[in-house]
Amino acid sequence: MVILGLDSSTSVTGWAFSENSKVLDAGFIDTKKFETTKEKTYHVVKILEKNKLIKQVQNINLEAALSGFAGGFTSQQVIITLARHNAVFAYIIEEHFKIKVNLLSVNTMRKQLFGKCRIKGVKSKEFVKLELEKLIPEVKNFSVLNKKGNWDEKNGDMYDGIVCSLYKIT
Numbered sequence: 192m193v194i195l196g197l198d199s200s201t202s203v204t205g206w207a208f209s210e211n212s213k214v215l216d217a218g219f220i221d222t223k224k225f226e227t228t229k230e231k232t233y234h235v236v237k238i239l240e241k242n243k244l245i246k247q248v249q250n251i252n253l254e255a256a257l258s259g260f261a262g263g264f265t266s267q268q269v270i271i272t273l274a275r276h277n278a279v280f281a282y283i284i285e286e287h288f289k290i291k292v293n294l295l296s297v298n299t300m301r302k303q304l305f306g307k308c309r310i311k312g313v314k315s316k317e318f319v320k321l322e323l324e325k326l327i328p329e330v331k332n333f334s335v336l337n338k339k340g341n342w343d344e345k346n347g348d349m350y351d352g353i354v355c356s357l358y359k360i361t
Contacts, residue, residue: 193247195239196356198254198348199280201228201272204235205348207333208244209356216244217333217356219349228279235280236287248290252355253281255294293360297351300358316347323350 193215198205207217220238222231239245256270256277277294285292297315301308305322309315323330330353337343 192249193244194250194252194356194358195245195248196252196352196354196358197235197280197284198351198355199232199235199277200348201231201276203345203348204231204280205345205350205352206235206239207349207353207356208242208248209353210247212357214327214330214333214353214356216242217330217349217353218335219345219352221345228276229283231276232280232283236284245288248288250360251284251288251290251292252300252358252360253277253284253292253294254297254300254351254355295355295358297354300354303359304354304357316344316350319350319354320347323353327353 193208193210196207196209202221202223204220204222205217206220208215220235222234225231225234256273281292281294298308301319301322305326310318313321330350333349333353334346335343
């Protein structure tokens with residue numbers, strides 16, 4: 192069963208296709224230039240439809256929007272904006288592909304995959320990078336370098352998409 196994992200924010204969507212715990216393809220889609228969530232989502236749909244694996248997808252896992260404050264780094268307004276974005280994004284994706292979208296907690300997915308959801312003192316994106324590359328070293332093959340030749344920060348969203356795609360609904 193091919194699973195599409197998605198991590199969507201207001202500026203970038205990380206995505207990954209996996210089957211039997213193997214990552215088949217992954218990447219990220221920059222959506223900063225679009226104004227509305229509707230425009231952003233239809234841009235993501237347009238890009239995903241170009242991937243031959245989309246026709247094999249039987250399950251879509253979407254990282255749910257934050258539901259609380261992350262150690263004082265996240266404002267209430269950001270949480271509301273992300274929740275609204277995720278609701279519209281999930282609705283359009285489900286209606287377009289006619290596949291139920293599973294909204295899943297980041298902590299639940301990480302615990303299943305890594306056995307823990309965080310390490311004290313380590314930022315969220317860095318934790319996922321460390322743990323995912325330890326578990327599946329070949330995920331590095333999907334990484335993109337920025338214009339300066341450094342690891343592009345948007346890869347972090349792709350890695351979150353990979354975590355979503357590897358989550359097994361029980």
